[in-house]
Amino acid sequence: MSETSTGELPLYEVFIRSKNGLHHKHVGSLHAADDEMALTNARDVYTRRSEGVSIWVVKAENIVASRPEDRGAFYEPNDDKMYRHPTFYNIPDEIGHM
Amino acid sequence: MSVSVAEMTEQDQLFEYTVRLGDNCVILGQRLAEWCGKSPVLEEELALMNVGLDLLGQARMLLDYAGKVEGAGRDEDKLAFFRDAQAWRNLLLVEQPNGDFAKTMSRQLFFDCFQFLQYQKLSNSADTKLAEIATKSLKEITYHVRHSSDWVIRLGDGTEESHQRMQKAVDELWGYTPEMFDMDAVDEAMLKSGVGVDLKEIEPAWKKMVEGVLSEATLNFPELTWQVRGSKEGKHTEHLGYLLAEMQFLPRAYPDANW
Amino acid sequence: MTNPDTDIAKLEDDFQKKVDAEIRIEPKDWMPEGYRKTLIRQMSQHAHSEIVGMLPEGNWLTRAPSLKRKAVLMAKIQDEGGHGLYLYSATETLGISRDEMYEQLHSGKAKYSSIFNYPTLNWADIGAIGWLVDGAAITNQIALCRCSYGPYARAMVKICKEESFHQRQGYEIMMTMARGTKEQREMAQDALNRWWWPSLMMFGPHDKNSNHSNQNMAWKIKRSSNDELRQRFIDATVPQAEYLGLTIPDDKLAWNEETQSYDWGEIDWDEFKNVVAGNGLCNRERLQARKDAHEGGKWVRDAALAYAQKKRKREALKTAAA
Numbered sequence: 121m122s123e124t125s126t127g128e129l130p131l132y133e134v135f136i137r138s139k140n141g142l143h144h145k146h147v148g149s150l151h152a153a154d155d156e157m158a159l160t161n162a163r164d165v166y167t168r169r170s171e172g173v174s175i176w177v178v179k180a181e182n183i184v185a186s187r188p189e190d191r192g193a194f195y196e197p198n199d200d201k202m203y204r205h206p207t208f209y210n211i212p213d214e215i216g217h218m
Numbered sequence: 219m220s221v222s223v224a225e226m227t228e229q230d231q232l233f234e235y236t237v238r239l240g241d242n243c244v245i246l247g248q249r250l251a252e253w254c255g256k257s258p259v260l261e262e263e264l265a266l267m268n269v270g271l272d273l274l275g276q277a278r279m280l281l282d283y284a285g286k287v288e289g290a291g292r293d294e295d296k297l298a299f300f301r302d303a304q305a306w307r308n309l310l311l312v313e314q315p316n317g318d319f320a321k322t323m324s325r326q327l328f329f330d331c332f333q334f335l336q337y338q339k340l341s342n343s344a345d346t347k348l349a350e351i352a353t354k355s356l357k358e359i360t361y362h363v364r365h366s367s368d369w370v371i372r373l374g375d376g377t378e379e380s381h382q383r384m385q386k387a388v389d390e391l392w393g394y395t396p397e398m399f400d401m402d403a404v405d406e407a408m409l410k411s412g413v414g415v416d417l418k419e420i421e422p423a424w425k426k427m428v429e430g431v432l433s434e435a436t437l438n439f440p441e442l443t444w445q446v447r448g449s450k451e452g453k454h455t456e457h458l459g460y461l462l463a464e465m466q467f468l469p470r471a472y473p474d475a476n477w
Numbered sequence: 478m479t480n481p482d483t484d485i486a487k488l489e490d491d492f493q494k495k496v497d498a499e500i501r502i503e504p505k506d507w508m509p510e511g512y513r514k515t516l517i518r519q520m521s522q523h524a525h526s527e528i529v530g531m532l533p534e535g536n537w538l539t540r541a542p543s544l545k546r547k548a549v550l551m552a553k554i555q556d557e558g559g560h561g562l563y564l565y566s567a568t569e570t571l572g573i574s575r576d577e578m579y580e581q582l583h584s585g586k587a588k589y590s591s592i593f594n595y596p597t598l599n600w601a602d603i604g605a606i607g608w609l610v611d612g613a614a615i616t617n618q619i620a621l622c623r624c625s626y627g628p629y630a631r632a633m634v635k636i637c638k639e640e641s642f643h644q645r646q647g648y649e650i651m652m653t654m655a656r657g658t659k660e661q662r663e664m665a666q667d668a669l670n671r672w673w674w675p676s677l678m679m680f681g682p683h684d685k686n687s688n689h690s691n692q693n694m695a696w697k698i699k700r701s702s703n704d705e706l707r708q709r710f711i712d713a714t715v716p717q718a719e720y721l722g723l724t725i726p727d728d729k730l731a732w733n734e735e736t737q738s739y740d741w742g743e744i745d746w747d748e749f750k751n752v753v754a755g756n757g758l759c760n761r762e763r764l765q766a767r768k769d770a771h772e773g774g775k776w777v778r779d780a781a782l783a784y785a786q787k788k789r790k791r792e793a794l795k796t797a798a799a
Contacts, residue, residue: 128576129259129778131569148632149566150261151575153372153781154788160365161261164268165559168552169639188505244544251547254535254554255766258774259781260528260562267555274548281544295543319777375787376780383776468542468600475658477542477600477650 130179132158134166137174144176152177226404228411232345233288234307235408237297238450239340239348240280241308244298245458246329247273248465249316258319265365269326272358279351299469303459304452311394313458317387320373320380324387326366331427332398334359335420344412367431374435385437392440397447399424404450496697501627504570512696513571515689516626518587519698520568521578525589527561529763533597534606542600549646550603556643560636567628583768591749592675594757601654601661601668607647609669609676609714615640616710617680625697648717655721669718670726678749680707712738 129151135144147166152158158177166172202208211218226234250270257263281294292300312329316322337359340352373384399421401409408414429439448454469477488507495502502508531554538554541547565575581587592610597603618640621633654665681703684690693699701709718725729742752760 126574126576127775127779127782128574129782148563148635149569150562151259152261153778154785156368157372157781157785160368161265163361164265165261165562168264168268168555168559185505188503188507247547248539251538251551254538254551255531256770256773258770258777260558260565262777263558264555264562267551267558271548271551271555274544274551278544278548295545298544299542319774372784373777373780376784377776379776380780380783464539467540472658472660475542475661477546477653 129153130181132162132177133180133183134158134162135176135178136162136166136172138171139173144174147171149180224403226407228407229287229289231404231407232413233284234404235414236280236284236287236348238307240277240284240297241306242312242329242333243273243277243280245306245308245461246312246325247271247277248461249312249322249325252316253322269362269365272355272362276351276355276358279354283347283351295469299466303454303462306449306452306454306458306462308449308458309394309398310446310449310455311391311398313455313461314391314394315457317390318383319369320383321387321390323366323369323373324384324391326362327370327431328391328395328398328428330359330362330366331424332395332420334363335423335427336415336417339415339420343414348413363427370431370437371435374432374437381436384435388432388437389440392442393444393446396442396445397449400447400450402450493695496625496695499625499697501630502625503627511692512698515693515696515698516629517568517571517573520564520571520629521573521581522588522590524561524564524568524578525582525587526593527557527564529589529593529767530610531557531561532763532766533593533595533759534603536597537600537603540600541603546650553607553643553646556639560632560639563632563635564629567632570628579767579771583764583771585764588753589763590679591753591757592679593763594752594760595671595675596758598671599664599668601651601664602672604647604650604654604665605668605672607643607645608651608717609647609672610679611640611643611647612714613676613679613710615644616706616713620700620706623697623700651721651723655723665721666723669723673726674744674748675752677707677711677744680704680710682746708738711741715739 130153131149132152133149134147136147137144150158150161150165152161155177158179159175162175162177167175198204247270250266250273253263253266253270255263257266277298278294281297285292285294285297309329311325314321314325334356337352337356341349341356343349343352370384370388373380375381399417401417405414405417409416432439446455469475489509492502492508492512502512534550534554534557538547538550541550565578568578569575578587582589597606615637618633618637622630622637624630624633651665651668654661657665681687684702684704687703690699690702694702715725715730727742729740731740732738733740751757755761
């Protein structure tokens with residue numbers, strides 16, 4: 121384990137659901153030796169003002185991230201698919217809300 | 219207290235009983251405040267202060283209530299800052315110095331488990347105010363138990379060094395634990411009126427809880443080779459006097475001031 | 478073959494265009510080395526300041542004069558620990574570990590705000606720190622909420638939101654003291670006398686003497702100049718001191734109708750340099766306290782890691798057996 125060799129506790133990313141009905145949102149990170157410690161630390165660090173009803177923690181090294189260089193290939197092809205957006209379609213005003 | 223228990227009114231007894239509960243929280247909260255800026259991990263600094271804040275909150279509710287029960291015009295701060303060591307009713311365990319992190323966690327585990335069981339019963343108290351305070355605090359204490367248990371297990375089953383430190387900490391504090399379950403006349407009277415908790419009854423449950431944690435931590439359940447008691451009569455170790463000297467200094471030096 | 482120099486020039490140009498267009502820079506985006514280095518220096522210094530800043534207040538935590546004040550102070554110091562942690566986290570996104578940052582702090586390579594090298598000598602100091610030191614910090618931090626680096630800006634937004642009670646609790650302490658007994662009033666004035674000038678020093682050197690200002694403004698790491706922010710703080714704070722009936726220790730302080738702001742004296746920059754150079758009353762204690770906490774806690778962190786590893790092994794064995 122690389123983290124044990126340096127003696128630093130591994131890095132975890134923290135996601136919090138602030139209330140039911142909302143997504144978990146990334147709030148920051150912290151260090152912890154294991155999952156249980158990461159969870160209790162997240163409670164102590166990131167919910168001091170009762171900001172959450174549910175916490176996810178995940179080891180930073182386990183996150184698979186897209187690269188900025190992929191931005192073009194990943195997202196631009198969808199920029200011209202305007203037909204996915206409701207405003208693409210002309211509906212007469214008389215029809216009312218649709 | 220110069221009054222013998224036989225002469226105490228019910229009100230005196232409830233005051234005494236509530237002060238005992240409150241004093242544990244003040245003194246342990248004060249001990250945790252001493253950790254400020256010294257924690258082994260930054261994340262743990264915040265965790266320790268969360269526990270400290272919970273204890274201070276409990277202390278304030280309890281001493282405020284005690285003052286009202288007494289009806290002599292003493293508020294939470296009069297009680298916290300203007301009593302000398304002999305008038306304090308906190309357990310000997312909670313006044314013991316922090317020592318290293320292992321000792322603090324051991325003290326915390328012993329007290330957290332005790333307080334958890336005590337408040338579980340207290341939440342059914344015939345005294346509605348005490349029941350209300352206990353119910354509110356129980357959620358906090360449940361988390362404290364988890365926090366200290368986790369650490370005792372981690373340190374006990376961690377490295378050679380942490381194992382030794384943890385075992386030493388448990389052994390050094392063990393002799394202060396039997397006192398927690400002492401029942402004196404006030405306790406008996408409060409139990410009889412449905413206000414108080416039968417401490418003898420929770421003792422086996424406490425042993426079981428602590429034993430479970432120690433065994434998972436690969437630590438030996440200590441043998442009771444010595445024990446001290448007496449906090450219910452105002453007998454304390456010398457540590458309490460220094461803690462109070464520091465804590466009470468300002469209001470004592472300027473008794474007319476409001477802060 | 479493309480020319481690497483023109484490549485870099487193109488990247489730098491694109492980067493600056495993004496910054497100019499107020500598009501936030503995120504961790505994995507390309508950024509000039511200077512930008513990364515400046516951010517690491519500034520953000521880690523900011524994080525260290527939060528952590529070292531816990532110590533002067535912690536000095537009074539065990540002596541707070543009421544249970545309420547003790548709880549409030551504990552919550553405030555805890556917030557500072559949290560803010561240090563948010564900032565270390567944000568800095569780690571730039572490719573430096575928290576341990577490396579600690580090492581830089583402990584070796585003296587990284588600085589922290591020099592204000593924390595001053596001692597807290599009476600209880601009113603806790604009020605003055607909240608009112609003045611946090612007040613100055615908030616003035617700085619509000620400007621940083623629009624910093625070009627995403628993680629820093631987000632941390633700042635969170636911190637500013639949480640710190641709103643810090644300055645108010647400090648001012649409330651000052652108010653209680655200023656309206657209290659004769660001794661309390663003296664303590665309050667004494668605290669203001671000692672913390673006023675160091676608070677003004679927190680904004681850094683005058684713009685004309687500041688080395689990094691222009692580049693940092695262009696990169697939008699800095700959004701307002703030192704002198705602007707300092708003046709904003711003075712203009713906000715002087716009436717607050719008047720309301721308390723306390724005297725700001727500056728003979729030259731006077732309202733200027735024309736500029737619609739306060740004229741004031743001059744900071745003793747020799748004292749500033751002297752304290753930064755290590756000759757403040759508490760420099761050694763502050764650093765030693767941090768080293769002791771980190772080095773003294775090594776066995777705890779080692780134990781936690783060892784336990785985590787054992788547990789993982791045990792679980793792997795269990796899965797294998799199943």
